[in-house]
């Protein structure tokens with residue numbers, strides 16, 4: 070069973086700033102059907118995550134992708150230049 074391989078990039082064309090995870094039901098302006106749908110998709114995905122976690126408690130989907138650090142300037146090199 071493969072159900073979570075897809076990342077959903079849904080966004081309302083009229084309300085690009087609407088984020089169901091942050092704004093919730095109260096953030097939907099003028100009863101917009103697209104925003105309502107996004108909210109329902111988001112709520113369903115939360116529910117899906119809960120069900121999967123219930124089935125497999127060891128599963129951790131809160132892991133963040135590895136942060137790529139930009140090469141930092143070596144402080145020793147900096148002091149060398151300063152001298």
Ligand SMILES: [Zn+2]
Pocket residue numbers: 081082083084087101102103104
């Ligand atoms: Zn909308």
